[in-house]
Amino acid sequence: GENVEQHPSTLSVQEGDSAVIKCTYSDSASNYFPWYKQELGKRPQLIIDIRSNVGEKKDQRIAVTLNKTAKHFSLHITETQPEDSAVYFCAARFTGTASKLTFGTGTRLQVTL
Amino acid sequence: GAGVSQTPSNKVTEKGKYVELRCDPISGHTALYWYRQSLGQGPEFLIYFQGTGAADDSGLPNDRFFAVRPEGSVSTLKIQRTERGDSAVYLCASSLTHAGYNEQFFGPGTRLTVL
Numbered sequence: 001g002e003n004v005e006q007h008p009s010t011l012s013v014q015e016g017d018s019a020v021i022k023c024t025y026s027d028s029a030s031n032y033f034p035w036y037k038q039e040l041g042k043r044p045q046l047i048i049d050i051r052s053n054v055g056e057k058k059d060q061r062i063a064v065t066l067n068k069t070a071k072h073f074s075l076h077i078t079e080t081q082p083e084d085s086a087v088y089f090c091a092a093r094f095t096g097t098a099s100k101l102t103f104g105t106g107t108r109l110q111v112t113l
Numbered sequence: 114g115a116g117v118s119q120t121p122s123n124k125v126t127e128k129g130k131y132v133e134l135r136c137d138p139i140s141g142h143t144a145l146y147w148y149r150q151s152l153g154q155g156p157e158f159l160i161y162f163q164g165t166g167a168a169d170d171s172g173l174p175n176d177r178f179f180a181v182r183p184e185g186s187v188s189t190l191k192i193q194r195t196e197r198g199d200s201a202v203y204l205c206a207s208s209l210t211h212a213g214y215n216e217q218f219f220g221p222g223t224r225l226t227v228l
Contacts, residue, residue: 043204043222046216049214073160091155100161100169105155
């Protein structure tokens with residue numbers, strides 16, 4: 001069935017270091033992979049997304065890479081700042097499921113001073 | 114403009130009661146989604162509307178759950194005979210259309226607690 005696995009579940013980095021979060025998906029025909037950031041008690045917000053016809057996308061300190069052969073995609077945050085502390089969710093849209101998203105279980109990122 | 118709004122923000126009810134959760138999508142968005150988020154988990158898909166019709170309700174856990182969107186805008190998620198296991202944050206999202214790669218914008222959620 002449709003499944004997205006996400007690792008690690010928690011990640012602690014020092015301010016200024018990089019953070020990497022990895023996800024794998026089950027359906028090789030998936031075509032869209034968004035990443036959401038959710039601060040405590042708040043709504044998930046899209047921070048970056050990538051389509052299946054692209055291998056990498058970057059937006060300032062955030063980048064996402066996609067390896068379709070291995071069926072995994074990763075979020076990279078460089079020069080982390082305390083305000084990056086939040087829970088990050090990856091998601092995938094599986095072909096044939098219209099626009100519904102299947103989410104990973106989340107990564108709690110803590111950026112320490 | 115205004116984002117997705119949901120009411121109430123919190124709902125406490127007793128086991129066996131009926132509840133309704135409301136979602137106001139972004140104006141002009143034709144696609145509307147309901148997700149459920151349990152503690153420490155990612156959002157889990159429940160149902161999706163394109164316009165007034167439910168295009169995919171495969172995520173509804175059982176027949177106690179039902180959702181409507183009669184005029185293609187506001188949607189109501191209805192839960193009958195609530196159970197303690199229904200306790201979660203219910204998130205609503207909307208997007209411009211269901212097609213393409215349109216971003217899903219989430220509401221703040223309704224935290225449902227079933228005692």
